[in-house]
Amino acid sequence: MSWSIAFAPVFPWAQIAIFAAVAGLVALVLLLSGLRGAVLRVLALAALLLALANPVALREERDPLSSVVALVVDRSQSQGIGERNAQTDAALAGLQAELAERPELEVRVVEAGAEPGADPERTTALFSALGTALRDVSPARVGGAILLTDGQVHDIPESAAELGFAAPVHALVTGRPDEFDRRVEIVSSPRFGVVGEEQRLTYRIIEEGEGAGEAPVELRAYLNGDLFARQTAVPGREGELAFQLPRAGESIVELSVAGEEREITTVNNRAIAVVDGIRENLRVLLVSGEPHAGERTWRNLLKSDAAVDLVHFTILRPPEKQDGTPIDELSLIAFPTRELFVERIEDFDLIIFDRYQRRGVLPTLYYDYIAQYVENGGAILVAAGPEYAGRDSIASSPLASVLPALPTGAVDEQPFRAALSDLGRKHPVTRDLPGAEQTPPAWSPWFRSIDVGGTAGEVVMEGPDEKPLLVLDRAGEGRVALLLSDHGWLWSRGFDGGGPHVALFRRLAHWLMKEPELEEEALRAVAGEDGITVTRNTIGENPGPATIVTPGGTASTLALEETGEGLWTGRIEAGELGLYQIANGDLRTLVNVGPVNPREYREAISTQDKLAPLAQDSGGSVRRLAQAEGDIALPRIQTVAPRAPASGENWIGLRRSEETVLRGVERTPLFAGFLGLAVLLLGISATWYREGR
Structure with missing residues (x-):
């Protein structure tokens, strides 16, 4: 209960002010004139003005408000290291039990980690969660905050003034003081690289905590899951790796160092770099055996692709042709057979034989070179015509060792519509070709095929x-x-509606040049906002479930469902940041969620240093929950006055709130009724009495 004085004026304050001014002038004249009873008259005027102001005595009944205390629990990924989560849970239970015994404190428990939509480098956002939890609380009611964390907090304010309240912040740090951690980090890496050219990456191995040193450590380097290098590195010093990108598109370089038994985690013993492979212009050699109606189909298609460097030869005059024309009058270019098929054959990504036949242009030995070129990683496409079934077919050369089918000698001249086989409906080269959804496909007919x-x-x-x-x-x-x-040229000319010649021939060329998107057996994973989508491409039967290994090392299985011909898909929520390993059968792929090398694992050692300045500025403290032996020791909790010290050797303090809530008010007018009348009569009577003497 408390007392106070308020005013309920009889007239507006402006009128009372006028009365007061007039009364003041009268009082001044009376006092200066020296008249008998002037002081009493002045007092009577003052009593009259006071009566007009109508003072009221207020008696208020108030209840004290509780102090609001925020208990912020760190649930970020780094808290999953070692016994930290167990320590956090035990400390949380103990603190809740002790705080429940203090009715003057209102406790709000907040679990926090990464703030949605925040900077990926601020993955432990405890103070953002604290501000949200106390948003509806008056700053005067905040009694303080207790943080249960490993100390690796990424949104620490620069000063206590930015907290929005004047109360202590205490941090109880999980982990142990004798922790040791080794990690590898990538200092620099190319973001893009030309396929087949040497790329360089710089890395550094870092050891922190008790026992950190400079003993050599073995490092292994993987490219898209395949080991390509081993090195011995000294912690603290930079090392360099050279590698070549094997394909266009995204490639993942993974570095891994050996772990030690005393390490708190081996998750950060790996680091990755994502490099996008870019092909230089693809080199294609197109050899047309003779002019024909569809000769320019391949040429036009390949020339329309800016990523293709095309070399095209058409054999117009075989060496055995002798018609008496002088050599100096011939405008034909001699076919550079040795340069193309011996000296520079490895420069080509693809060789196309378009209706080509053996006519003495290429020596027999050169066909053997072409077969070796294929077996060593090259690619050939044979677009066959009637000559493939003839006596001079390239199928009767050493090239036959790499050809998938040999001719019977028969040529079928009946019209037909090309169709996809059961395998073709699943194969990426032919799957979903425009028009293939119908049976037969809505493509124009062809009129010749070669029997094999x-x-x-x-x-x-x-x-x-x-x-x-x-x-x-x-x-x-x-x-x-x-x-x-x-x-095939009938499709390109639009005969009878045409057909998907561009899609088919382009996919065919890219499959031959090993573009990863057209692999018939492939496992891919893509990280998105709703998790990780795993896609398995196969021309076989059900591939079975995929195995997922999280950045923390936890393995689980993911069922894949058929979503199309040859396509099996599954989705999993990504609860952790970092590199996920996905396997199905003999296939393995990697996908990264969030930053390439998450800060949660780059800074894994628990620490008191980061929070100490803010805690000291706010009047709070930072202390460890457990020492080297691992036993939990919770400090006592005390409520303290607003300006009293808030921490001691084995206790932490929370501010008592001075805020109250009004329950009721009793009003007593001081110049109303007999009391006011008595005061006025007393003043007038005193004036008359003084004048009568």
């Missing part, structure tokens, strides 16, 4: 009577495609 015997590899398109039309195969490390018709 048994086939190796994958028949993805069929001709008349379900005979092979497009066959894909691997030979050694290289690839071969055999198109058993020379009427």
Whole structure:
């Protein structure tokens, strides 16, 4: 209960002010004139003005408000290291039990980690969560905050003034004081690189905590999951690695160092760099055996692709042709067979034989060189016409060792519509070709196909009577495609509606040049806002579940569901930042969630140093929950006055609130009724009495 004085004026304050001014002048004249009873008259005027102001005595009944205390629990990834989460849970239970015994404190428990939509480098945002929890609380009611954390907090204010309240902040740090950690970090890495050219990456191994030193450590380097280098590195010194990107698109370079038993975690013993591979212009050699109606189809398609450097030769005059024309009058260019097929054959990414036949232009030995080129990783495409079934077919040369099908000698001249085989509906080269959704496909007919015997590899398109039309195969490390018709140009000319010649021929060329998007057996993973989507491409049956290994080392399985011909998909929520490993059968892929090397694991050692300045500025403290032996020791909690010390050797203090809530008010007018009348009569009577003497 408290007393106070308020005013309820009879007239507006402006009128009372006028009365007061007039009364003041009268009082001044009376006092200066020296008249008998002047003082009493002045007092009577003052009593009259006071009565007009109508003072009221207020008696208020108030209840004290509790102090609001925020208990902020760090649930970031680094808290999962060692026993930190167990220490946090034990400390949280103990603090809640002790605070529950203090009715003057209102406790708000806040679990915090990464703030949604925040900077990925601020993955432990405890103070953002603290501000949100106390947003509806008056600053005078805040009794303080207790943080349960490993000390690696990424949104610490620069001063206590930025907190928005004047109360102590205490931090109880999990982990142990004798922690040791080793990690590897990538200092510099190319963001882009040309496929096949040497790239360089700089790294450094760092040891922190008790026992850190400079003993050499073995480092292993992986490119897209395959080991490509081993080095011995000294902690604290920079090292360098050279590597080549094997393909276009995204590649992941992963560095790994050996762990030690005393390390708090081995998750950060790995670091990754994501490098986008860029191909230089693809070099394609197109050899047309003779002029024909579809000769320019391949040329026009390849020339329209800015990423292709095309060398095109058409054999117009075989060496055996002798018509008496003088050599100096010939405008034809001699076919540079040795330069192309011996000296520079490895410079080409793809060789296309378009209706080519053996006519003495290439020596027999050169076909053997071409076969070796394929087996060593090259690619050839044979676009066959009637000559493939003839006596001079390249199928009767040493090149036959890499061809997926050999001719029977028959040529089928009946019209037919190309169709996808069961395998072709699943294969990335032919899957989802425009028009293939119908049976038969909505493509114009062709009028010639070449019969072949048994086939190796994958028949993805069929001709008349379900005979092979497009066959894909691997030979050694290289690839071969055999198109058993020379009427693909009908699609490009729009005959009878045409067909998807651009999509088919471009995919075919890119598959031969090993573009990863067209692999028939592939495992891919993409990280998005809703988690990680895993896609398995296969031309076989159900591939079974995928195995997921999180950045923290936890393994789980993910069921894959068929979402299309040859496509199996699954999705998993990404609860951790870092590198996920995904496997299915013999296939393995990697996907990174969040920053390439998360700060949560770059700064893994628990520490008191980061929070100490702010805690001291706010009047709080920072102390460890456990010492080297690991036993939890909670400080006592005391409530203290607003300006009293808030921490001691084994206790922490929380401010008592001075805020109250009003329950009721009793009003007593001081100049109303008999009391006011008595005062006025007393003043007038005193004046009359003084004048009468």
